[in-house]
Amino acid sequence: MIDIKKANETAVSRMMAARPILRTVAPARDVIPGMRQDLLLHAGPPITWQRASGPMKGAVVGALIFEGLASDWDSAEKLVTSGQVALEPCHEHDAVGPMAGVTSASMQVYVLENVTHGNRAYANLNEGYGKVLRYGAYSDEVIAKLRWMNDVMGPLLAEALALSEDGLDIRALLAESLHMGDEGHNRNKAGSIIYTAKLAPLIARTGAADEDKAAVLQFLGDNALSVLNPVMAACKAMADAGHGVEGSTIMTVMARNGTELGIRVSGLGDRWFTGPVGQPDGLYFPGFTASDASGDIGDSTITETAGIGAFAMAAAPAIVTFISGTPEMAVNTTLEMYEITTAEHSAFTIPVLGFRGTPVGVDIRKVVELGIRPQINTGIAHKEPGVGQVGAGLVLPPMNVFEDALLAYAEQYSLV
């Protein structure tokens, strides 16, 4: 007889005990397990070129141009459809990436280490706003920015982090930013400036040119999402710490590739349970409407998986200016997530709820029983490659992924 309750408590306790530290920045090929020149990592569950959304295709093309493997859309498409370049989920390589999440071998990535359990997680660098690869843009200016990030910012961050005795404790940073109106997914304004301020003295001590130091500090400080990628890797390291607990029904991955959303469950190994992505409901930038939106995309739902993001929205009332809604809705969203989770987070607390811990550890049984799905905060990509972000809002995963996972659980644990 499986003690599911105990298994879930173990999984969630491990997630909460995980303490992810940002150690360094290094080329993906040097640090990500299984990374190689003819492989592109992407957000969400497995996808083929043929089924990929516009922004995903655009990001694949851009990454191959960035690597010097292709010169344009057609040559890039050929590399992928011919199988000369493979596509594999970030999540199958201990990594995560926002929106398209496309990560190639040369790209600099953040390296996070969970010092409690020893596992590592990785994420690419955040590109800021405007035309960016993660939203499927691949013009010359996009590639030029990626090169600056790779050649100037990445090495400078690595040098700065090497000067830090203990690295940067991203769990501590998140705990603090949740007290400063962030929810850690769609609103990382406070976290990004904490991040910038913590790096600033280290960056000042590097041997880089003053202009490069100033440019990197300006880029990090102006980008209210600069900490999103290390935060996502931190959430990945925490969620992974809860994965693989025999008998546990806790969701440890939730990710979207623009076409499908996939989840993984602690006690069900590395199987994906997938379904069609939803269309986010939110606020659109001037000139855009819901008809411009791509399907839900990105690994950033690792934040909700780890107990922040939409789950911590009560901490971030100002987010409603960005995703629509009211401060009351933000509080109610968090309250509803307690219904489908297993614990209140010991590290992440919400002042307006009397410092109650955030809801953490989605139990797929509760989702199916109550019909309450995990809420997601998200950016919205244009459906055509190259356009970029068109809004931000709320979205839900398809119910079938939880039902399918629960059926699989019943089979695997001989409950049927």
Added chain:
Amino acid sequence: MIDIKKANETAVSRMMAARPILRTVAPARDVIPGMRQDLLLHAGPPITWQRASGPMKGAVVGALIFEGLASDWDSAEKLVTSGQVALEPCHEHDAVGPMAGVTSASMQVYVLENVTHGNRAYANLNEGYGKVLRYGAYSDEVIAKLRWMNDVMGPLLAEALALSEDGLDIRALLAESLHMGDEGHNRNKAGSIIYTAKLAPLIARTGAADEDKAAVLQFLGDNALSVLNPVMAACKAMADAGHGVEGSTIMTVMARNGTELGIRVSGLGDRWFTGPVGQPDGLYFPGFTASDASGDIGDSTITETAGIGAFAMAAAPAIVTFISGTPEMAVNTTLEMYEITTAEHSAFTIPVLGFRGTPVGVDIRKVVELGIRPQINTGIAHKEPGVGQVGAGLVLPPMNVFEDALLAYAEQYSLV
């Protein structure tokens, strides 16, 4: 017939329209009107040595040692009691200072300019935590830190700010930090890291040594009150913009010297209305109790005067870990302040209250009629000089200052 309503609307509109920009850092003697070598500025209304509280005396002694005018307590006391050195309120020189607020001629001060109306305001540099002059400490380590701030940090900040095209818009910074859980008086965590992150690229571009740049960035980023002093000067610049409106009953100064609290009123010129300070009620650091507390002290109540601080506490639920109370109490404090104020601030909004503007412009008539006094958030100083901060909490001004001001108003405007 005076149109008091119109006069108050004018005063408050001017306070809200004021846009204070941090321009530079310079020695007090070079920028503060009327500053001279044999003068010390101090917090609150006028005070004599004889009536001064412990922390005020300690800070006076420290400032005279810092200036090389005295070598110890006795020689400092003699300078002041003999009249060789004068004591005058910061507020009588367009300046403000937290806690004792003692500012001497050589000290570097922030220079803020209200670009809407052209008036300027000044504040000394924040010393951070531990043994600090503003709490009445004057040991060698206190003086050494002041020297580093004056010789290294001040000039470096001046050089950095000179590289900024437009200076730093402190009203905009405050508007943002109120969306990040600050109230701008006792909680400036977000504002201080925004401040650090905004200065970081400018500091990187200065010609200073890398170690000095790193030390200044570390000092600013580690000190959750580093932005308090420019914020106070910004509030002074805003409040002063509303001062001197014929017929207005709006409070434009509220300040404490540790012995007395004094207010000034827009339509009553530069007269002080004073009364005995209250004893703050709050949380004490381990090892201290209410019996250790000095009377309420500091010019930092300029924040409440300008519509932030305790008036914006609803925006800062996490502050209750520091001053005691509950998040509900924080919300209720803000709601109560709407009863005695004239407007809702057009620049400062509170997300949890549906982005309602903060209550701004205390009308002394309403205070007296309703018996509701302006709430103050404050740090608590030890009553003996040299000990430092012992806690933080809430305190109220004495009612008589509002009653006295209202009587004076009736006389001046021949209403009796």
